[in-house]
Amino acid sequence: MKIRNFCKVLILLTVFWISAGFAQPSKILIVNSDNSVYRYQTIATEFKKIIQQNAYQVAELNLNSHADAETELKQLIQQENPGLIYTIGTKAYLLARDYTHNRKLLFSAAINWRRLDIAEGTYGVANELASAQEISLLRYFLPSIKTIGLLYSDKFSREYVESIKKDALSVGINVVTKAINEDKEIGDALNGLLPKIELFWIISDPVVLSNKESVKTIFQSAQQQKKPVYAYSDVYIEQGAVLAVSADSDTIGRQSASFVLMMDKDKVSEGTVQSPAGSTITLNKCVLDALRLNFNKDALDSINKVVGCEK
Amino acid sequence: MNKYVYNLLFGVLILNSNASAETSAANNDLEKELAYLAAERQVVVTASKMEEHVDKTIATTTVITQDDIAHIGARNLLDVLRLVPGIGITQTQFGWREIEVRGVKTVLSEKVQIMLNGHPLDHNLQNAGSAWVYDDLPVDTIKRVEVVRGPGSALYGANAFLAVINIITQNAKDLNGVQTSAGWGSFDTQQYRASWGKQFDNTAEAALHFNFTDTNGINSPIPADSSSIQGLSSSAPGKSQLTEGRYDLEWQLGYQDFKLDGRYINKKMGTFFGAATILSDDRTQQDYNDYFLRLSRAWKIKDDFTIDTQIFHDFYSADNRWQLAQNQFTRSGFQDMRTGGEIQANYHISDAQAVIAGFSYAKEQQGNLIDELGPDPEHLIPAPSITEERTRKHWGLYIEDVWDPLKNLRLTLGARYDRYNDFGGTFNPRMGFNWEFIRNYSLKFSYGTAYRAPAFGELGLVNNPVLLGNSSLKPEEVKTFETGIVAHPVASLTTQAIYYHSAINQIISQVPIQTAISRYDNSGSVIAEGVELEARYDFEGSLQGSYLSANHVLQHSVQLGQQLADVPRHRTNLTANLAFDNTWSSFAHVLIKGNTLRSLSDARNEVPGYALLDVGLLGKNMFGRKVDISFNVYNLFDKRYYDPAPTSLSFIGDYQMPGRAFFGHVSLRF
Numbered sequence: 001m002k003i004r005n006f007c008k009v010l011i012l013l014t015v016f017w018i019s020a021g022f023a024q025p026s027k028i029l030i031v032n033s034d035n036s037v038y039r040y041q042t043i044a045t046e047f048k049k050i051i052q053q054n055a056y057q058v059a060e061l062n063l064n065s066h067a068d069a070e071t072e073l074k075q076l077i078q079q080e081n082p083g084l085i086y087t088i089g090t091k092a093y094l095l096a097r098d099y100t101h102n103r104k105l106l107f108s109a110a111i112n113w114r115r116l117d118i119a120e121g122t123y124g125v126a127n128e129l130a131s132a133q134e135i136s137l138l139r140y141f142l143p144s145i146k147t148i149g150l151l152y153s154d155k156f157s158r159e160y161v162e163s164i165k166k167d168a169l170s171v172g173i174n175v176v177t178k179a180i181n182e183d184k185e186i187g188d189a190l191n192g193l194l195p196k197i198e199l200f201w202i203i204s205d206p207v208v209l210s211n212k213e214s215v216k217t218i219f220q221s222a223q224q225q226k227k228p229v230y231a232y233s234d235v236y237i238e239q240g241a242v243l244a245v246s247a248d249s250d251t252i253g254r255q256s257a258s259f260v261l262m263m264d265k266d267k268v269s270e271g272t273v274q275s276p277a278g279s280t281i282t283l284n285k286c287v288l289d290a291l292r293l294n295f296n297k298d299a300l301d302s303i304n305k306v307v308g309c310e311k
Numbered sequence: 312m313n314k315y316v317y318n319l320l321f322g323v324l325i326l327n328s329n330a331s332a333e334t335s336a337a338n339n340d341l342e343k344e345l346a347y348l349a350a351e352r353q354v355v356v357t358a359s360k361m362e363e364h365v366d367k368t369i370a371t372t373t374v375i376t377q378d379d380i381a382h383i384g385a386r387n388l389l390d391v392l393r394l395v396p397g398i399g400i401t402q403t404q405f406g407w408r409e410i411e412v413r414g415v416k417t418v419l420s421e422k423v424q425i426m427l428n429g430h431p432l433d434h435n436l437q438n439a440g441s442a443w444v445y446d447d448l449p450v451d452t453i454k455r456v457e458v459v460r461g462p463g464s465a466l467y468g469a470n471a472f473l474a475v476i477n478i479i480t481q482n483a484k485d486l487n488g489v490q491t492s493a494g495w496g497s498f499d500t501q502q503y504r505a506s507w508g509k510q511f512d513n514t515a516e517a518a519l520h521f522n523f524t525d526t527n528g529i530n531s532p533i534p535a536d537s538s539s540i541q542g543l544s545s546s547a548p549g550k551s552q553l554t555e556g557r558y559d560l561e562w563q564l565g566y567q568d569f570k571l572d573g574r575y576i577n578k579k580m581g582t583f584f585g586a587a588t589i590l591s592d593d594r595t596q597q598d599y600n601d602y603f604l605r606l607s608r609a610w611k612i613k614d615d616f617t618i619d620t621q622i623f624h625d626f627y628s629a630d631n632r633w634q635l636a637q638n639q640f641t642r643s644g645f646q647d648m649r650t651g652g653e654i655q656a657n658y659h660i661s662d663a664q665a666v667i668a669g670f671s672y673a674k675e676q677q678g679n680l681i682d683e684l685g686p687d688p689e690h691l692i693p694a695p696s697i698t699e700e701r702t703r704k705h706w707g708l709y710i711e712d713v714w715d716p717l718k719n720l721r722l723t724l725g726a727r728y729d730r731y732n733d734f735g736g737t738f739n740p741r742m743g744f745n746w747e748f749i750r751n752y753s754l755k756f757s758y759g760t761a762y763r764a765p766a767f768g769e770l771g772l773v774n775n776p777v778l779l780g781n782s783s784l785k786p787e788e789v790k791t792f793e794t795g796i797v798a799h800p801v802a803s804l805t806t807q808a809i810y811y812h813s814a815i816n817q818i819i820s821q822v823p824i825q826t827a828i829s830r831y832d833n834s835g836s837v838i839a840e841g842v843e844l845e846a847r848y849d850f851e852g853s854l855q856g857s858y859l860s861a862n863h864v865l866q867h868s869v870q871l872g873q874q875l876a877d878v879p880r881h882r883t884n885l886t887a888n889l890a891f892d893n894t895w896s897s898f899a900h901v902l903i904k905g906n907t908l909r910s911l912s913d914a915r916n917e918v919p920g921y922a923l924l925d926v927g928l929l930g931k932n933m934f935g936r937k938v939d940i941s942f943n944v945y946n947l948f949d950k951r952y953y954d955p956a957p958t959s960l961s962f963i964g965d966y967q968m969p970g971r972a973f974f975g976h977v978s979l980r981f
Contacts, residue, residue, distance in 0.1 A: 027378070033350055034350050036611065037343075037346050038343040038346065038347065039344070039347040040347070040350070045510070048484070048487065052487045052488070055932065055937050055980065056932075057932065058485075059377075060484065060485075076376070078805065078847070078849055079374060079375070079376040079379055079455075080376050080377075080378050081378060081856050081858075083893065089350060091351075101802065101849070110351075111348075111351045156351075156352075204348065205348075206349065206351045206352035207352065209344075210345075210348075210349075210352070211345065212341065212342075212345065215341065233344055235340040235341045235343075235344045236341075238338075238340075238341070239341070
């Protein structure tokens with residue numbers, strides 16, 4: 001070996017030792033349930049932006065791109081040896097949790113995370129706002145509402161609905177619920193429910209919101225019976241919801257990334273599941289006026305976006 | 312008045328278009344939200360939760376990740392492949408390395424299909440194989456390498472004969488900025504790399520990679536050649552002249568569902584010994600250009616039905632000057648092109664069953680032949696061409712069904728039919744199952760056939776005094792069955808034992824037709840069988856990131872009742888990676904190779920087996936996660952070892968391989 005090469009080697013070795021104090025955490029494996037789904041994709045993009053700005057290394061697995069995702073995931077975990085696995089969506093979480101092998105697991109975008117079997121070393125960012133937060137917001141904006149109704153499916157939303165009922169009861173609001181098993185039950189369920197309530201609450205239940213027809217049925221029925229609709233997402237404002245409090249996908253992605261940074265500094269208690277940190281409150285003034293609802297005018301300052309009748 | 316009416320209409324149109332745009336955006340948002348709910352709806356948590364399945368694939372697959380490559384301190388693709396069970400790497404007299412798979416080895420490695428991001432790289436139509444250009448592929452931009460051992464023609468068509476090696480490089484998402492790296496090592500080796508990748512808000516994305524590699528080669532001593540042993544003027548004793556320099560440029564551009572990707576390579580090299588029986592001096596020069604360009608689009612018809620389409624253009628050219636004697640040179644060159652397209656439909660019948668089916672078409676052309684000869688390498692004169700301009704068209708039709716009739720059972724059934732205008736059709740099925748008979752213990756079985764299409768050189772070699780082509784050649788065929796068990800006896804331990812049996816028929820080989828004249832013909836068969844044992848243990852807790860792995864291969868390849876020459880009976884790889892913390896880790900690899908037999912006509916002793924120790928130290932994510940640095944020592948104990956030289960070069964003994972060698976590498980991310 002020439003003396004020049006020997007010097008290069010010597011320099012490399014020297015850099016090794018002087019840089020030993022710069023130890024950093026390891027790689028993050030992102031497991032995405034389906035990257036073609038906009039919400040999952042947005043969360044992943046925002047998460048990576050923050051994570052990579054902090055110079056973490058990222059490996060990714062998109063489950064819909066692999067016929068045998070389970071094998072793929074197992075091999076990736078073994079060979080990439082990530083320090084943390086970040087899952088987006090329920091499918092990704094359920095698959096990844098069996099292969100964590102004492103690694104930290106952070107989940108997001110899983111509908112009603114309370115239905116999941118949360119193992120030791122698991123953290124999360126919830127998909128829904130805390131039910132207590134939503135109830136108090138509703139009470140603040142629409143103080144005269146005393147009876148709320150909602151449809152849900154037992155297999156996706158039971159825990160969340162129970163939590164809503166409990167939190168509502170504590171502030172004097174009665175929640176009337178009706179469980180359905182498939183979308184074709186929606187019409188009858190609404191006919192039975194709407195007359196008993198003052199406001200209908202759309203929660204993110206995949207059975208209730210199976211397709212556009214279901215959404216149309218909900219709003220047509222509510223309109224016929226002159227019942228306001230409160231929704232978990234502002235996409236329903238255009239359909240006729242009077243109020244929506246949305247948990248932003250972008251924020252969930254960024255929040256998850258911040259969560260990781262905090263976890264690396266051991267500033268997070270094990271098993272913590274955070275509520276979404278960012279929300280957008282949208283008021284449909286057009287529907288509000290049409291239904292002549294008693295809206296707390298002092299709350300207007302809290303509204304992020306007001307939609308009028310003119311388009 | 313007209314103007315008023317016009318303005319009114321225009322205003323109404325604008326208002327309508329705005330309202331329509333807003334409604335459309337709202338509908339779009341609703342559709343996105345419903346798509347999300349639909350994705351969540353697919354997953355229902357039952358009381359039994361999701362069952363864990365051991366490795367479900369029927370194929371014998373090894374995946375090497377970017378992390379593994381960093382630990383290995385790999386200098387090129389072959390440094391990565393040599394750790395894979397069943398694969399061996401040896402030197403050829405021409406310079407490029409040969410890839411032995413499951414006990415079968417040929418100089419051109421034409422029985423192995425190498426792919427880049429799923430695109431086949433067998434662009435050399437004259438001689439087949441991809442090792443010409445891809446043996447020393449730089450690894451800095453590689454995300455993972457997937458090695459599937461066994462026949463793959465049922466999916467990939469021609470030349471996926473003994474193995475498929477798919478190299479997956481970093482895309483825009485992986486890069487997300489600029490990455491650079493540099494490596495230096497023994498034999499004046501230097502490597503530089505620059506990559507840039509970005510995803511834009513409008514769904515556009517771009518990734519660009521540039522690599523430059525240069526080395527003086529391993530300078531192996533060559534004690535004699537056919538001239539020196541006769542006392543004639545010769546370069547021997549001397550050293551190999553395996554200088555190499557290459558540029559690689561790769562691009563991946565995407566917009567919405569479209570993607571345009573490809574890679575250009577220019578490689579110039581000397582040679583190890585030479586093309587004849589005399590040691591070549593530095594006047595032998597090989598010059599290769601290789602690129603492919605692929606435009607693809609994914610179409611989502613329904614959630615469970617998608618179609619992938621692509622058109623591509625491949626190019627390969629060689630312009631080589633070989634020294635045949637002290638004062639005798641030849642220059643040969645050609646250009647090959649393959650242009651075609653493929654359409655593949657993917658249908659998920661249910662959560663337990665998926666079917667893919669596709670059609671491909673390609674036209675291959677060879678032209679721009681160069682043939683010169685003479686005593687002065689700078690002033691060669693035209694000579695009769697040794698090959699022909701040729702055109703080939705072929706199409707293929709394939710289908711594969713992957714079905715899980717039970718939670719612990721996967722069945723795979725596939726077949727492909729290919730039709731060539733020059734040698735006809737070939738049908739290749741593939742089938743198998745993977746059954747997790749006890750939790751964490753799976754039994755797998757597969758059967759498949761594959762073919763290798765005759766290369767243009769084998770079909771149309773002319774004007775060669777010792778070897779002739781044969782236009783009536785049929786493809787080589789292989790039938791393989793393999794069975795094995797994959798087990799996870801304890802947490803973090805993965806073990807696998809595979810038995811394979813391959814029958815290769817209609818081998819295209821050089822058959823003597825007259826004294827000192829041979830011709831390509833479908834002649835002979837080889838039975839290759841063996842056992843591949845693998846185990847890997849990943850540590851947890853404070854040793855997370857550390858692992859121990861081992862693979863051992865016993866292989867027996869027989870032709871005419873004799874063990875195949877130049878391949879060992881057994882090979883073992885032992886690797887250990889010790890992670891001191893999240894930054895520092897050390898790596899050790901021991902390669903143990905058994906003795907290598909000679910051919911019957913070769914009186915030399917067997918090539919002795921050897922054990923080599925490589926060690927490395929890797930520091931990752933330093934200086935704010937922006938710097939990785941590694942230093943590796945190959946053949947730490949400076950063991951003298953040899954790769955087999957063919958019988959035709961028996962007078963030189965064997966090829967002495969490099970002693971202790973160093974390689975340092977620094978990678979920066981911005």
